[in-house]
Amino acid sequence: MKNFFVKSHGLGNDYLVVNSLDINFELTEKNIRTVCDVHYGIGSDGILVLVDTDKADFGLRILNPDGSEAEKSGNGLRIFAKYLFDYGYANSASFTIDTLGGVVQAEVIEQEKGKARTIQVDMGKAIFEANKVPVKSDQPECLDEELYLDWTSYLINCVSVGNPHCIILKDELSVDEIKQVGTHIENHPKFPNRINVQFAKVISPDLVEILIWERGAGYTLASGSSSSAVAAMMVKKGLTNRNLTIRMPGGELKLQIDEDWQIRMTGEVREIASGYFSAELLDDLNS
Numbered sequence: 001m002k003n004f005f006v007k008s009h010g011l012g013n014d015y016l017v018v019n020s021l022d023i024n025f026e027l028t029e030k031n032i033r034t035v036c037d038v039h040y041g042i043g044s045d046g047i048l049v050l051v052d053t054d055k056a057d058f059g060l061r062i063l064n065p066d067g068s069e070a071e072k073s074g075n076g077l078r079i080f081a082k083y084l085f086d087y088g089y090a091n092s093a094s095f096t097i098d099t100l101g102g103v104v105q106a107e108v109i110e111q112e113k114g115k116a117r118t119i120q121v122d123m124g125k126a127i128f129e130a131n132k133v134p135v136k137s138d139q140p141e142c143l144d145e146e147l148y149l150d151w152t153s154y155l156i157n158c159v160s161v162g163n164p165h166c167i168i169l170k171d172e173l174s175v176d177e178i179k180q181v182g183t184h185i186e187n188h189p190k191f192p193n194r195i196n197v198q199f200a201k202v203i204s205p206d207l208v209e210i211l212i213w214e215r216g217a218g219y220t221l222a223s224g225s226s227s228s229a230v231a232a233m234m235v236k237k238g239l240t241n242r243n244l245t246i247r248m249p250g251g252e253l254k255l256q257i258d259e260d261w262q263i264r265m266t267g268e269v270r271e272i273a274s275g276y277f278s279a280e281l282l283d284d285l286n287s
Helices: 029-037 074-086 175-186 224-236 277-287
Strands: 004-010 013-019 049-050 058-063 094-099 100-114 115-127 143-150 155-162 162-170 196-204 207-214 217-218 243-248 251-257 260-266 270-276
Touching: 004 074, 004 100, 013 074, 029 049, 029 277, 049 074, 058 074, 074 094, 074 100, 074 115, 074 224, 074 260, 155 175, 155 224, 162 224, 175 196, 175 207, 175 217, 196 224, 207 224, 224 243, 224 251, 224 260
Parallel strands: 013 049, 058 094, 162 196, 207 243
Antiparallel strands: 004 013, 004 270, 049 058, 094 100, 100 115, 115 260, 143 155, 155 162, 196 207, 207 217, 243 251, 251 260
């Protein structure tokens, strides 16, 4: 299984999964960018790496396509959980995963032909304290606070679900608009660790539609951590019920927010391909 990879997607958000013990190239920023590039590599929204840990059943590193490392990814966690289950690493349908954003409980809810199809992940606790998100604010929590860009401004709401999120409520959602402003908000000085950005439109107390600009990746069809952050913020602001659906261009996720702000997410994952890094690509990565 040397240099073996699996490529899967969660609602159109796709990742490569590798075992750190089975690859013979370094995961440098340059190599991560190359592997994730659709023209020079395999193409992916990121790389999920199985690593050793003494904090949980399995350890996970989440690498963004720009070479940076993410604390947590809801779609990434479900994809990683499917990989662990499908390829025999996990000996039960329920197990724990250690991430930079904390230890996560994962459970295979539905199987198809012996493979995981629907996976539930406990995403941890929503944190609203501004200094823990982190976001620079004069208030204890960043809610409906004005963020100024050179040509416009937005009312922002910030929360951490193991990684930082900036949520902007909109009457109408525009892909062109979030693509235009996403990078400017992500890299705004107000956010010490940069930030993920979501435009959100409340459809009903049980349904919210969102668009996503993902830190380190750009415009993204779907994101589990973004869905978790939006769901928690909608409950915080009293705009939805605690059990709700988040709809994205890539599909829908089910979210549950309990009284202690613990988040549970459920959604499908599908494998796209599996294979081996070619000798020529490995030569390029090791040159």
